[in-house]
Amino acid sequence: MRPSKARTYYLGLCLTYHDPALAIVGPDGGVLFAEAAERRLQSKRALNAPPDDLFQLPALLQAHCADADEFVVACNWQESRPLHERLARWLGWLSPRGILANAGRRVHAWLEPYQLYHMQAAQHHALKSRLLNLARSLRRDFPGIPVRFRGYDHHLCHAALACYGSPFDTAACAVIDSYGETGSMAFFAYRDGRLRPIAGLEGPQSLGFYYMKLTELCGFDWLGGEEWKVMGLASYGKTDAEVLGWLREMMRVEALGLSTRHDVFFDRLQRLEARRRRPGEAPEAAADLAHTGQQFFTETVHCLLSHLHDREGSDNLAFAGGCALNSTCNGQILESTPFQALYVPPAPTDDGTALGAAWLAYREDHPEQVFEASHLSPYLGSEIPVADIERFARYAGLPVRRLPGPALADAAAGLLAEGKILGWVQGRAEFGPRALGNRSILADPRRAETAERINREVKFRERFRPYAPAILHEHGPDWFEAYQESPYMERTLRFRPEARERVPAVVHVDGTGRLQTVNPEWNPRFHDLLSRFHRLSGVPVLLNTSFNVMGKPIVHSMEDAFGVFLGSGLDALAVGDHLFTKPETPS
Structure with a gap:
């Protein structure tokens, strides 16, 4: 009781x-x-x-x-x-x-x-x-x-996050991942605050397992979460018609399910293994495989979602599960399916x-x-204690200034406009895999060499991997075709042709960007920083990437943040109201 x-x-x-x-x-x-x-x-x-x-x-x-x-x-x-x-x-x-x-x-x-x-x-x-x-x-x-x-x-928990956290009163909900209790997919109807299961897939067929295999064939480690690399590499390749034909033979959509052709599956899998990137080969050797594999994934997901719309009828889609992290696929959902509105939570996995x-x-x-109905804030994690910040300010032996209120954003925007790379740690950490302006590395997107420098000297990662544009929401339609709000950096959209040359550091090779739209209601301090940078540069966009180095999670403590700051090419670090710089960085 x-x-x-x-x-x-x-x-x-x-x-x-x-x-x-x-x-x-x-x-x-x-x-x-x-x-x-x-x-x-x-x-x-x-x-x-x-x-x-x-x-x-x-x-x-x-x-x-x-x-x-x-x-x-x-x-x-x-x-x-x-x-x-x-x-x-x-x-x-x-x-x-x-x-x-x-x-x-x-x-x-x-x-x-x-x-x-x-x-x-x-x-x-x-x-x-x-x-x-x-x-x-x-x-x-x-x-x-x-x-x-x-x-x-398990899949009901995914659906609950997607629907209860969404701005929708009614929606169709898709959960697509590697596996749950008995299968890899489940579909729900959401109405009046209640979730009703409408379909599910049982058995080993799995789009999540498929993308794991694709990651492996491209020479990356899915256990370490390197599916991101496949998404970035895919833009450098072109469609391999033979591979695409094999994939379509191996797995196909049937209503709200997936079927496997048992008579050809292992033969086609063996042929795909022959296309595997070999040890010592550059990642770009797998570009066509990544591109074709991503194409098959996207068309399969979109086909399933179109069937879901036919079945449920709602124009709103709440999407969760590990496959909902595929921003390339997400960015095309509203163009390629009958849905009119899409919500992907900040932590869909x-x-x-x-x-x-x-x-x-x-x-x-x-x-x-x-x-x-509301809009789930992603800023739900830990906050670095003020005492820890002050301790580092006292003992770090580096130039540091305390800049309360708008003074910090002013100084940070000035450094960014000068081409400096900034670690930015504010408030509570983001829930989910992406830095959304509270645990971010920021830079000026106008400089084409900036992205290469961050890959080489800060993140220590492959040069083919792109960086995200954080953009003031009110300027989004001027910079992106078929603009959609993307508060959690969950979808990739195409830059307008006239905008690409203005921010080359955040435009991927295919003319797209995985954007974060910044709204003053969701993150007032980050919006203020972006606004001040806009006034200085004429550009309402910043390069935004997670505050970490390759292979490590986003920083958690003051010690983590300082470890990346001192062990990389970062020029400055803003934590709370304190701005740390290196001796060679002008203050």
């Missing part, structure tokens, strides 16, 4: 073996905190790490839930596992010996058995050890307070299901409450 008028806090946990995350929803349904574990751990994707970190969790609970009368703990997977996974574990296929031997039945899937069974084994381990740290923390710091546990269908699960639990307990 719930305590009368209890102050109930909802703790959402992503228990997936990759991208674990924690979210806290308050008694009024508001989001108090949401963050992926990789940030604090500074370990990319935080593989096989728990979301309820034993050292961070107590401080978070005291900061956000000190007056709790009750907790509801909501998880992003149902506790019972599907039959095929239990059978594989019983047969020993999920054991280290089974994985080493590549044991198990070869199914018509894009990945090898050892890869599939490693994922299942890692997921089994993640669920087996679920909530141990949380239980200890609650027992010590909140003794006697009731705790209720719930587990939700598994970290976002932590918040989706917490919201599902809250709404289950408040079935009569009317929820107004």
Whole structure:
């Protein structure tokens, strides 16, 4: 029995073996905190790490839930596992010996058995050890307070984040990723605050697995999240008609599902393996493969979404799952399908299901409450304490100025207009994989050499990878064709021809940019900085990329930020009201 008028806090946990995350929803349904574990751990994707970190969790609970009368703990997977996974574990296929031997039945899937069974084994381990740290923390710091546990269908958690966080009252919802409890896709109708399942795919067919395989064939590591590299490389290639024909033979759309041609699948897969980028070859050697693979992915997703529109009828689409991170595909949805409006949440992959699960639990307990459509803020993560900033200002031994109010934006805009590269850390961290003006590296987009310099001296990554334009929302239609708001940097659009030469550092080789539209209501300080840069330069655009180096998550602490600042070619670092510069950087 719930305590009368209890102050109930909802703790959402992503228990997936990759991208674990924690979210806290308050008694009024508001989001108090949401963050992926990789940030604090500074370990990319935080593989096989728990979301309820034993050292961070107590401080978070005291900061956000000190007056709790009750907790509801909501998880992003149902506790019972599907039959095929239990059978594989019983047969020993999920054991280290089974994985080493590549044991198990070869199914018509894009990945090898050892890869599939490693994922299942890692997921089994993640669920087996679920909530141990949380239980200890609650027992010590909140003794006697009731705790209720719930587990939700994985794809339903994705859908909850996409729909409850969207500006829509009604929508069709698509969840497309690598796998859930029994399959890789699910489709929902959203109306009156309720989600209704309308279709789902069971079996090993998976667009997520397909893109993992494409990443591997292009010479990159999907386990490390390098699908981004395929998207960037794709623009340098052209369509290989033979490869595209093989892909279309291997997997095709049937209504709201995918089918595999068993008679040709492994033969075509072997032919694709022959096109694999070899060790030592430059990434550009796989450009045609990346381009063709991306083309097939996009046409397949758009076909599924068109069928969803025919089935559900709503002109609004809420889109989530790992495949919703493909900004190239997202940017063409409104042109290539009947949908008129698109919402992709800031964390569409598994970290976002932590918040989706917490919201599902809250709404289950408040079935009569009317929820107004809103726009989910991405700024839900940790904030660097002022004391840490002041400590570095005192002991770093570098030039530093405290510039409160608009003075910091003035000084930062001036440095950017002079061609300096700036680390920009403000307020709470973004929830999701993209820096949206609070944990960003910023630069002047007018200089063509800027992107190459950042790749070479700051990010230490491949030169073919593009950078994103952050643009003042009010200027978007003047710079992009078929302009759409993109608050979370979730879609790629085409620059207008007359605009491309003005900002060459953020125009990809195919004339596109994965933009972030900046609105003063969503991020007033970043909007102010952009506005001041616009007044100095005549350009309402900044180059914006995540504050990290290749292979590492976005910075979390003051120590992380200073490590990148001092160990790279960054010229200046703005944290809170403090502006740090290097001795050779004019102040």
